[in-house]
Amino acid sequence: xxxxxxxxxxxxxxxxxxxxxxxxxxxxxxxxxxxxxxxxxxxxxxxxxxxxxxxxxxxxxxxxxxxxxxxxxxxxxxxxxxxxxxxxxxxxxxxxxxxxxxxxxxxxxxxxxxxxxxxxxxxxxxxxxxxxxxxxxxxxxxxxxxxxxxxxxxxxxxxxxxxxxxxxxxxxxxxxxxxxxxxxxxxxxxxxxxxxxxxxxxxxxxxxxxxxxxxxxxxxxxxxxxxxxxxxxxxxxxxxxxxxxxxxxxxxxxxxxxxxxxxxxxxxxxxxxxxxxxxxxxxxxxxxxxxxxxxxxxxxxxxxxxxxxxxxxxxxxxxxxxxxxxxxxxxxxxxxxxxxxxxxxxxxxxxxxxxxxxxxxxxxxxxxxxxxxxxxxxxxxxxxxxxxxxxxxxxxxxxxxxxxxxxxxxxxxxxxxxxxxxxxxxxxxxxxxxxxxxxxxxxxxxxxxxxxxxxxxxxxxxxxxxxxxxxxxxxxxxxxxxxxxxxxxxxxxxxxxxxxxxxxxxxxxxxxxxxxxxxxxxxxxxxxxxxx
Amino acid sequence: xxxxxxxxxxxxxxxxxxxxxxxxxxxxxxxxxxxxxxxxxxxxxxxxxxxxxxxxxxxxxxxxxxxxxxxxxxxxxxxxxxxxxxxxxxxxxxxxxxxxxxxxxxxxxxxxxxxxxxxxxxxxxxxxxxxxxxxxxxxxxxxxxxxxxxxxxxxxxxxxxxxxxxxxxxxxxxxxxxxxxxxxxxxxxxxxxxxxxxxxxxxxxxxxxxxxxxxxxxxxxxxxxxxxxxxxxxxxxxxxxxxxxxxxxxxxxxxxxxxxxxxxxxxxxxxxxxxxxxxxxxxxxxxxxxxxxxxxxxxxxxxxxxxxxxxxxxxxxxxxxxxxxxxxxxxx
Numbered sequence: 116x117x118x119x120x121x122x123x124x125x126x127x128x129x130x131x132x133x134x135x136x137x138x139x140x141x142x143x144x145x146x147x148x149x150x151x152x153x154x155x156x157x158x159x160x161x162x163x164x165x166x167x168x169x170x171x172x173x174x175x176x177x178x179x180x181x182x183x184x185x186x187x188x189x190x191x192x193x194x195x196x197x198x199x200x201x202x203x204x205x206x207x208x209x210x211x212x213x214x215x216x217x218x219x220x221x222x223x224x225x226x227x228x229x230x231x232x233x234x235x236x237x238x239x240x241x242x243x244x245x246x247x248x249x250x251x252x253x254x255x256x257x258x259x260x261x262x263x264x265x266x267x268x269x270x271x272x273x274x275x276x277x278x279x280x281x282x283x284x285x286x287x288x289x290x291x292x293x294x295x296x297x298x299x300x301x302x303x304x305x306x307x308x309x310x311x312x313x314x315x316x317x318x319x320x321x322x323x324x325x326x327x328x329x330x331x332x333x334x335x336x337x338x339x340x341x342x343x344x345x346x347x348x349x350x351x352x353x354x355x356x357x358x359x360x361x362x363x364x365x366x367x368x369x370x371x372x373x374x375x376x377x378x379x380x381x382x383x384x385x386x387x388x389x390x391x392x393x394x395x396x397x398x399x400x401x402x403x404x405x406x407x408x409x410x411x412x413x414x415x416x417x418x419x420x421x422x423x424x425x426x427x428x429x430x431x432x433x434x435x436x437x438x439x440x441x442x443x444x445x446x447x448x449x450x451x452x453x454x455x456x457x458x459x460x461x462x463x464x465x466x467x468x469x470x471x472x473x474x475x476x477x478x479x480x481x482x483x484x485x486x487x488x489x490x491x492x493x494x495x496x497x498x499x500x501x502x503x504x505x506x507x508x509x510x511x512x513x514x515x516x517x518x519x520x521x522x523x524x525x526x527x528x529x530x531x532x533x534x535x536x537x538x539x540x541x542x543x544x545x546x547x548x549x550x551x552x553x554x555x556x557x558x559x560x561x562x563x564x565x566x567x568x569x570x571x572x573x574x575x576x577x578x579x580x581x582x583x584x585x586x587x588x589x590x591x592x593x594x595x596x597x598x599x600x601x602x603x604x605x606x607x608x609x610x611x612x613x614x615x616x617x618x619x620x621x622x623x624x625x626x627x628x629x630x631x632x633x634x635x636x637x638x639x640x641x642x643x644x645x646x647x
Numbered sequence: 648x649x650x651x652x653x654x655x656x657x658x659x660x661x662x663x664x665x666x667x668x669x670x671x672x673x674x675x676x677x678x679x680x681x682x683x684x685x686x687x688x689x690x691x692x693x694x695x696x697x698x699x700x701x702x703x704x705x706x707x708x709x710x711x712x713x714x715x716x717x718x719x720x721x722x723x724x725x726x727x728x729x730x731x732x733x734x735x736x737x738x739x740x741x742x743x744x745x746x747x748x749x750x751x752x753x754x755x756x757x758x759x760x761x762x763x764x765x766x767x768x769x770x771x772x773x774x775x776x777x778x779x780x781x782x783x784x785x786x787x788x789x790x791x792x793x794x795x796x797x798x799x800x801x802x803x804x805x806x807x808x809x810x811x812x813x814x815x816x817x818x819x820x821x822x823x824x825x826x827x828x829x830x831x832x833x834x835x836x837x838x839x840x841x842x843x844x845x846x847x848x849x850x851x852x853x854x855x856x857x858x859x860x861x862x863x864x865x866x867x868x869x870x871x872x873x874x875x876x877x878x879x880x881x882x883x884x885x886x887x888x889x890x891x892x893x894x895x896x897x898x899x900x901x902x903x904x905x906x907x908x909x910x911x912x913x914x915x916x917x918x919x920x921x922x923x924x925x926x927x928x929x930x931x932x933x934x935x936x937x938x939x940x941x942x943x944x945x946x947x948x949x950x951x952x953x954x955x956x957x958x959x960x961x962x963x964x965x966x967x968x969x970x971x972x973x974x975x976x977x978x979x
Contacts (some may be wrong), residue, residue, distance in 0.1 A: 195866035210864040212857035213922035214852075223854055224847070224867050232845040258668075274865075 125150050125185055125313045126202075126282055128173075132179030133163075133337075133623065137608065138514070140166040144180070144339045146332055148313045150284060153304060155316045155324045156344070158334035159357055159527070160555045164317055166283055167334070172197040172204050191544045203275030205289035209267045211274070213260030218242035220259050221274045245273050250302050260365050264295030269303060274359070276307070283307065284315045289323055289427060290552065293415065301327050319554065321350055333357055354556050379591055382406040383442065385544050386427060386458070387640055390436035397422040397436050398512065400601035402594060404544060409566060409576045411590030412597040417455045419599035424546045427577065428460040429453040454487055459537035461580075463549035469533045472522030477503045479521050480535045486507060487540055506535035511561060527554030538569075545569065546577045551585060563589060583613040670917025671926075674970060675933040678963075682940050690947040697823050698881040702939035707828035708733070709909060710935045713917075714839045715766075716868055716881025717911040717931045719875040722781035723856045723923025726785070726877065728769065728787035729884040730906030732762050734790040734899070736888025741803035741898025744810065746938040751809035757884045765791065766881020770874035780877075788907070795900035802899040805892060814893040835886065839928045856923025912960050913938055916967050937963070 133141040141163050148154050166294055168177045171182065173191025182189050186199060191197040194204065213219045219226075227237045230384060234291040234585050253268055259267055266505050268288055274566045275283055276481040285304070289297050304314060304327060318324050323329065333340040333356045340349040340356045348356075384403045392399030412420045425431045429436070430448035438445050440456045453460070462469045466643060472480055480503050485494055503517045510531040512524075530550060537545060547566070551559045566589050572574050580586050586593060587607065595603040595616060603619050604613055672952045684691040703710075736758045739877050743749040743757070769787045774781050805811070817824040843849035851872040853861040861870050891902060917924025917934030941959045945951050 194864060198866055204661070206864075210858075210861040212854045212861050212865075215853060216858035220852065223850055224865060226847060226850065232841075233847070235845075235851065474847075 116289075122527065123150075124148060126182045128167075128171065128180065129183075130180035131170060131177060131182075133166055133175060134178050137285045140337050141170065142337045144334065146340075147342070148315060149330075150281070151308055151311045151314050151329050152329040153308055153314045153316050155318065155328035155331040156334065157317075157324065157353065157357055158330050160333040162357070163337040164334055165525075166337075167284060168204065168315070168317070172284065195530065198275075198278050198280075201278075202282035202284065203278055203280040203282070204284040204286060205271045205275055207290050209264065209269065209271050211259055211271055213267075213482065214256065215259060216256045216261055216484065217246075217253055217262070217270055217511070218255040220270055221245060221277055222257075225278070230532070242273075242564045244272075245277055247271060249276075249306065251303075256571070258324070261295065263298055265292050266328050268292070268300060272303060272307075280312065282313045282315065284317075285587040286317045287316055287319070288316075289320060297323065301387075301489070320354065321556070324351065329498070349467075354509055357556060379405045379408045382408075384439075385441075386438065387439040387440065388427065388541040389436055389439070390431050390621055391435050392435040393422070393426055394432055394435075396431060400594075401436075402604070403577045404577060406543070407570050407573045408592065409578055409590045411586035411593040412577065412596060413586050413593055414579070414596030414620060415437075416579075418596040418620075419601075420596050421548055422599065423596065423601070424460060424548050424577060424579060427453070427544075428458055428546055430460065443507065445451055445613045454483070455572065457543040458546070459483070459532055459540055459542035459544070461537055461548060461550055469536075470521050470529055474521060474522065475518045476507065476521055477517035480506060480539060481530050482519075483536045502539050503535075506539060510535055527558035528638075530554055530559065530562070534565070535586065541647055543568060544575045544577065546579075550578075551580060551582070560584075583616055587611065587613060587616075602632070648880045652920060669927075670803055671971060672933065673968070675917055675930055675937060676968070679933055679940065680939055682937065682944065686940070686944050686947065690944075693736065693943075693947060698943060700823055700825050702785050702936060702943055703829045703832070704826045705894075705942070706935050706939040707826065707832040708887040709906065709913065709934065709938070710832040711835050712887035712906060713878035713910045713913045713931050713935050714841050714918065714928060716834050716907075716914050717839070717888075717917075717919055717926065718843070718852060719767075719780070720878045720911070720919050720921060721852050721856045721923055721926055723785065723859070723921075724773065724876065724877050725911065726766075726769075726789055726875070726880045726884075727781065727784040727907045727922075729767070729880065729887070729910055730793070730883060730903040730908075731788045731791035732765060732884035733888040733891055733906055734760060734795050734901070735787035736885045737895065737902050738795045738798045738803070738898040738900055739894040740810075740889065740892050741805050742798045744805060744807040745803055751807055755889065759785060759882060760891060762885020762888070763878050763882040766884070767874060767878040770877030770879070774870050774873045784877075792900070794895060799898075800899075800900065802901075804936060805896045805898065811896065814896055826893075828893055831886070835883065836928060836932055843928060848872060848875060853924055856920075856925070858924075865947050909960075910936060912964055915971075916963055918967075918971070920971060921968075 124147040126146075128144065128146040131141050131144040131146070132139075144163065144167060146156075156164050156167065166175065166520065170177050171191075173193045174192065175198055177190060184202065188202060191200065191202070196206075197574065207600060211221075215223065221242045222238055226233045227241065228234060231535050246253055246255065246269075249269060250270070251266070251273075252263065253266060253270075253344065260271060263272075288300060289290065292300065293549060304316070306315060316324070316328055328345045329351070330342065330344055331348065332342045333353065343519070344355075382405045385407050386402075386404045388400065390399040390401060399422065402423070403409070412423060414420050422431070426433050426447075427628045429452050430447045433447065438447055438626060440458070444454065445456060450460070471482070474482075481494060482498050484502075498581055500517065506512075507515050507517060512528050512531045512535070514524075521529060524532065534547075550562050554562075566576055578586065590607050593607050594601055594609065595605075595607055597620055674873075692698070712733065716729060717727055739761070740754055743754045744751060765787060769783050772778060773783045804957050808935050813827050816827040818827070818830060830975075834957050843852065851869075854865070854867055855869055855872055855928065859869060889904070894899060895902065912932035914926070914931050915921060915934070916937055917926065917930030917932070919930060938960060943954060945955050
């Protein structure tokens, strides 16, 4: 605030308050946005980031406070009005129509017309011009759905800019992008910033926030903690500001000595896969997971990590190899077989493959246990309440109300509900596919700590994450996947570093099987090749 | 390097897109050509151009109804009421003309307006009460069919001079002819193609079918568009009913039984996705022609029951739905 006190803020929000039944979502929040800056809005899940954005764009009514845009007080009644006044939002899920062409997606609702007829030539010409301006070479008549997610997001931004946006809000735009795509997005963001646009950026990736933002506002529990210049705030201070307590949780994990793999391997294996594979999904691999062992799967997006998990859980059927659970050969016919053998799978698509948004927290948590018992033996309500209560407390699910609808919870809390569902079945093997994606630091630390506690208690865990740090911190053993092939398996000792794993991912060069020779590709090429 | 993902996808789609986008239509066209060639080879007199024109003459009303249905299906909806609205229109027209002696110049706009109103009402219920189109239009179907029987349980013959003169109107050229209904149907198709391809209403229709949530967030008038497509469908049904009453010169509560299913079949065989967002009116025209040609072939064959039409349509529907699935899968 000291640096640009003389520059005029394009957007000022003062004393914003927003109440939901029983919750005070925003309380006296101030927020300012200057032209030509990227301003990160930081906070844990449920801190009020989304609410603030929704209040700003008119999705929610404002209960208290003022919004001033470009010197004039405004109060939008919906995203459309906000957009017309120059405040455009691009969400994590691209809100465009995949069936329409790129050009049409940019211009629909504002097509150039003559005598009521849409001028298709003009439409395409304008779109090409606009995308050229963003340094994007895309066939504007291609259907949007045929393009990569990053390009789709860029098209969404192009649409937002074209509606003469003064303020561009990017809500978690990088969650589903790989590194190369994030770079592409940041290049466009820098260009727009240079052109004087004010950009509000929300992301859970701290590194990205530090790379791109000039200033940040931190929210906690619906209140503003403060506004900081990015270069003056260390990551540690930022995280403390966000979660309001010292990073004891995370540090504790760091300190913990990794348990020796050798000791664990003496225990009996819970799952043994020998040459298990499925054509087109993942090449045959062998993997053993012991009692109390955490096995990490590392690899790029689309390298076959999820496919490995799906084979072990029986969500896809293997067409090669054998699987043994507890030393007994098992014919994995489907998830029901896996569940009967006490294998649980926490899917990465919590919205589409896991939770039922229309059911309550309690009902969602009970689902898997009830399914395992069979529907003819309903779980007594009192026992349900008891169990749910315990896990809501243990996982710190917010709101701590078992009767809240899951669809209304924030992403991190939904993830916890999904986790709770599988935990109450007391599985012997828990497969976690990207359990920490899109959730905040605090919840991340809690989930990580939980993994450690569970494995200490004897549970075998298969942990899949795109964040190498996380895999390194938690795993006893790491299997590396590349191009849908398991290229290496290494015991996680002190010599294993993120760099070494990245080198393996990049070159496929570990103790790689001879049929996977180290390719001549550089890392860049690998990223592209991984595109699903 | 950074721009590569876009260009890669771009290069790929430039090669594949033109075929893929129109693939279902080409499939229908190929089927049509195949059926026609088979007919010409097998039956004497099938090659007469009038045979093809008669397919249009006999199915003009279906074509008009299918145009309305295409709009609805493009938004991802369905309209089951069309057959009943057709029947109600024939019945109402016949009753007002013959039993009440109303002027045809009053009856014609009145029944068209009524059809549009019915569609408008169903559209409003579907949108504002967020009820599945299937249920709402099913209710509309029963309502309209029931209303027919309150007018009369028996058939009413139309002898109004205006009606009969249009019914007998023939546009002749080089020894061939088409009826006035065909002209009306083709005009409706032309207007439909224009609206879908070149107006905001049309493009919004595609957008809603593609992703209603996104359409709303992009600031498109979802409510207006959704209600409009059902209104269009209602209007087209009423117009189809008028054309059928020209064709039959009678009003009958039993007219258009199962017509909604024929219309849906024509739209689907024409390559429009039932999930919405993808399809073309040209395909619908081809779909109607396929249905008409099946009937013609079975008539020429002579010794087959007319129920074979239904059997062939059933098989074709299966084939085309599977084909669509295959195409959309490959696009992913």
